[in-house]
Amino acid sequence: MAKNEFHEEIRERIENGGAEKYHEKNAEKGKMFVRERLNRLFDDDLDVEDAFFANCMDDSLPADGVVTGIGKINGQTVCVMANDSTVKAGSWGKRTVEKIIRIQETAMKLEVPMLYLVDSAGARITDQIEMFPNRRGAGRIFYNQVQMSGRVPQICLLFGPSAAGGAYIPAFCDIVVMVDGNASMYLGSPRMAEKVIGEKVSLEEMGGAKMHCSVSGVGDVLVSSEQEAIEYAQKYLTYFPENFRSKPPVQEAIKPESFEKSIGDLIPENQNAPFDMYELIKRLIDEDSFCEIKREFAKEIITGLARINGQTVGIIANQPRMKGGVLFHDSADKAAKFIQLCDAFNIPLIFLADIPGFMIGTKVERAGIIRHGAKMISAMSEASVPKISVVVRKAYGAGLYAMAGPAFEPDVTIALPTAQIAVMGPEAAVNAVYANKIAELPEEERPAFIKEKQEEYKENIDIYRLASEMVIDDIVQPDDLRDHLNKRLEAYQSKNLTFTERKHGVYPV
Amino acid sequence: MNQLVANMAGNVWKVVVSEGDQVNSGDDIVILESMKMEIPIAAEAGGSIKELKVNEGDFVNEGDVIAIIE
CATH class of the missing domain: 3.90.226.10 (2-enoyl-CoA Hydratase; Chain A, domain 1)
Structure with a gap:
């Protein structure tokens, strides 16, 4: 042959x-x-x-x-x-x-x-x-x-x-x-x-x-x-640069899908009632630009890539529709890896917080929730890409920390006008502080007392008060949020930060 | 037959359905109260409620069976 x-x-x-x-x-x-x-x-x-x-x-x-x-x-x-x-x-x-x-x-x-x-x-x-x-x-x-x-x-x-x-x-x-x-x-x-x-x-x-x-x-x-x-x-x-040295490619800007209900209409006044965070995300991002990661896993947190005005962003959002948006060991783990992914490839991070805190109880302690929570907080702290924290409705306790609260060097902390930031919600706080006092009161006087103390507490954590103290940097009307995020993303484009100098951290895994 | 289980620990705040009711996938079956939040527990598949294993006020742990849907 x-x-x-x-x-x-x-x-x-x-x-x-x-x-x-x-x-x-x-x-x-x-x-x-x-x-x-x-x-x-x-x-x-x-x-x-x-x-x-x-x-x-x-x-x-x-x-x-x-x-x-x-x-x-x-x-x-x-x-x-x-x-x-x-x-x-x-x-x-x-x-x-x-x-x-x-x-x-x-x-x-x-x-x-x-x-x-x-x-x-x-x-x-x-x-x-x-x-x-x-x-x-x-x-x-x-x-x-x-x-x-x-x-x-x-x-x-x-x-x-x-x-x-x-x-x-x-x-x-x-x-x-x-x-x-x-x-x-x-x-x-x-x-x-x-x-x-x-x-x-x-x-x-x-x-x-x-x-x-x-x-x-x-x-x-x-x-x-x-x-x-x-x-x-x-x-x-399409959301990624070819390597860690470059920035993600910018695509053509597309308007978000239009809806009858505005963001303001979506968010229930009652802090404890569920709502669907996907609905909020859709109103913030370019139409059809959501590329979700781990949709079926630890659904109480949503992680995904998206675009705002053509620019790639990584979204980490609590989902109050699922387990109240409480962070569990698995959701903390899911968020930690996603944050690392975005930070590695120069993708700005947007945290949408509506979180009652980390889960408590025997089950989660045995599963090592402290260790997994620390892992998320480590990843979030170390992220040096533009980092924007939005308190959508509430951020209680260590939930505020995990969602890039003010102490974790976000470029900005924004809140919607109805948002609450506190160690715990009003109900839990009044119970914790006045438990003995409530027990001493005759039963018929208790509801009025509790209500009064809760109102006092709410005034104390009022979001305008926190803005006055410069704990948060801005209060934004819900329906202006997309435009505001877009301006912030543009403003922080040249961010160039080295987290710290060392070989590497010793993190919980 | 499908077992609907609690996805987190909490108290049963409201039972939304009764035994014998027809439900669709995604319908709320009970609402738990946990971490001061309302936690809806929805059916994962449609069918009729064969048995409700919980009453309002009960504590359920993660993994406990709430209802059996047929």
Whole structure:
């Protein structure tokens, strides 16, 4: 055979991936072939592919089960690795691992985002000496990810399993998108769990997409199809610069969606009644610009990227509709990572506070709420991007602190005219201060006494009084809030702050 | 059959439905009072209320069953 013919034949074989039956099996599960995924994800397919011929002397291992290369998404250069689950279930051999390490090194040199399209059964046990323990074994993939974290965006689209050691690829990414029904993450499979610890459990229950996106918080975004995962990644990338040195790209400014109810109408007068914070967010941001992270997890706090007048912002908002907007261990953890994400990539932070405080009680103390709360406060303190704190309705106790209260060097603390800031709400405060006195009073006199003391307390914490004392910097009418935020964001654009000089902090984790 | 559980500790302030009522996903079933806030607990799936496990004034811990929806 002429060399040319040989080249074309081998090229075609590699491009087609594994055996036909594995393609069929994947198609049945709604899974695309790896090259189809890349074709849809990139503006115009991959521009260049590396080590296409890896392991080409072995007919059964085209590209050694992983495609790596460089291409453009929304015109922005990114590096990618994508498992091919038609080749030995996407498992890792020596060259698979080396290919992944090399593309990571390329992303670091080019300082561009790194995407991981994961669909892999894990290590090829038969190749373990070549790919597991050595300097350029699988461990190096994770070492590189840690080194890349905060330098370039790292995004994981999880289309299938991510097992054992492989489960750490998603864990080190900024964000993990999981396809419902197909994606899973676990250290030991259900079969192994039964053998080793005697637990009988289904894959879905132990490591499925729904579980990880709503219970463990290891997943960030639950999607129903591969196409949706791809579209999410494309959208997500529009909010980010290519690396930590640049600012996010500014897009065309779009007006918010219009609504009958204004922000002023939305917020109930009664501090204790629930309202839906999503409704407020929609009125502040450019139409359709919300890109939420961890929607299904710890819903009492909302975290997401958005745009105000075309500029990317990160929104951290308490959700009074869910658990009263109280902060729990999981919600503090969720907020901490989101704050770090935005701060790493120069995305200004807007805190929308409506928070009765941190949850109390046995359950949360045993779950380490103090440690997790401290983690959020550490991340928020250290964030040196423009930081705007808005007290929408109330900020009580350590809730004020966690939501970037005045002591935490926000660029500004704004309150709506009906907002309250205090150690605790009027009801709790009167109970705490006058418990003995109330008990001594005849029962019929109690309500009037309590009401009187509550009114006194409310006067004492009046928001105009706090503005007079310069605790807060401005009081803004609800319907002027978007314009006000826009002006503040513009004013703080040149902020250049180094938090402190040291190797790194020793934070609770 | 679906178990509706409390997502946080608190007192049952109001029971909004009665046994036998038809409810849709997202409808409030009870409202807890916790951390001085009203905490609506909504049905996660539609159906009829087979059993209400709580009365107004009861303390419920996180994870306690509030109602069974069929």
